Amino acid sequence: MISRSALSRGSQLALRSQGASKLAQRGFAAVASPKASYEPTTIAGVKVASRDDNGPTTRLAIVAKAGTRYQPLPGLTVGLEEFAFKNTQKRSALRIAREVELLGGQLSAYHTREALVLQANFLRGDLPYFTELLAEVIAETRYTTHEFHEEVEHIIHLKQAKVNAAAIALDAAHSAAFHTGLGAPLYPTSNTPVASYLNENAVADFAAAAYNTANIAVVADGASQGGLTKWIEPFFKGVPKQPTGQLNATASKYFGGEQRIAKTGPSSFVIAFPGSSLGAFQAETAVLVGLLGGESNIKWAPGFTLLSKASAEAPGAHAYASNYAYSDAGLLTIQINGQASAVRKVAEESVKALKALVSGTIAQEDLVKAISKAKFDLLAASETSGSGLVHAGAELIHGGKPLQVAESVKALESVTAEKLTAAAKALLEGKASVAAVGDLYILPFAEDLGLKV
Known part of the structure; x- marks a missing residue:
């Protein structure tokens, strides 16, 4: 069960933010300066970038080298994305959903051609919980057969059906430009025989190659480096240091x-x-x-x-x-x-x-x-x-x-x-x-x- 103290932090922060909002209103006419750049560092062997404007909310993300250019077989990136926030060794998917809702947080998983992103948006005081959760997702997700067939596979087929002409054209332009790697489509097309490449074991193998400190970075917007150091060190101990398996890492070459x-x-x-x-x-x-x-x-x-x-x-x-x-x-x-x-x-x-x-x-x-x-x-x-x-x-x-x-x-x-x-x-x-x-x-x-x- 989630602790009472963890839940109370959100209430305390909400009260404090009311005073902060009044200060923000008084300074509305001030000229705004651009947000600072993300400052890079390394914490317990994990690459980290952060910036902090002392606001009431935080965005925390794990960016993994698991985009479509790195998948050895079609559909693996989407499969790994859809397994995010499912059952882990410690928590069920239902428990994760209930705890995150109690804290007022938001979870999302999405991918680009180069990266798979697991992101949490939450109240600033709940950094410990969400740091632990994201580390748990990449280190202890259970890639079960029933979840693959009942949820992951079904969602992949739905996303295949939604690919429109604009997405196909953009994929085709990337394919003409780069052939392989960046030329791989963001989503497997309906003509791609995903079933012959994709299953829970293939997704688990891809996760083992991608989810390790060599291939991930933690990025925080609204958290101090001191706070990140305090919680990344204990919670990321279980994240593997080196990949098990190989990613498709061919350098990009432009062809036209x-x-x-x-x-x-x-x-x-x-x-x-x-x-x-x-x-x-x-x-x-x-x-x-x-x-x-x-x-x-x-x-x-x-x-x-x-x-x-x-x-x-x-x-x-x-x-x-x-x-x-x-x-x-x-x-x-x-x-x-x-x-x-x-x-x-x-x-x-x-x-x-x-x-x-x-x-x-x-x-x-x-x-x-x-x-x-x-x-x-x-x-x-x-x-x-x-x-x-x-x-x-x-x-x-x-x-x-x-x-x-x-x-x-x-x-x-x-x-x-x-x-x-x-x-x-x-x-x-x-x-x-x-x-x-x-x-x-x-x-x-x-x-x-x-x-x-």
């Missing part, structure tokens, strides 16, 4: 190419180029993504970005730019979704806009807007529990250090129109990775757009 997949329903088209990686932040790439944009910042307004203007030429499709940053590679993408004929028109206009950056000049006003958008995206990712937390952990498990926010902001501010033009020119002169999913009779080939593949 084209994939076309016929599918009924809405169409999706992805144009991708080498982008900015986690270990080598490229300010020009971030600003170029801001300039390309696609998503309007103001409701009912088309926006200033190049892709917003391209989408306005063909109602029925929308486009947006992203940079997917990985430990040893990056992929800058333009994704267009909608009706096939509109998607084709927006793809043509998008490539024209990219080529115009090389042959023309970038207006100073547009440059300022793009830099501001890039700064906002960087700082927003750093502040929330999403990509900033995951990127900090991913950097640690790959031997790097978390992104230095202040330095990156300065780099963005130094980007000039000439640097953006040079970046766009380098993209167009290199090989693109193009993926078309939907009505292939209408969707263009890379050659039709003047792209090299």
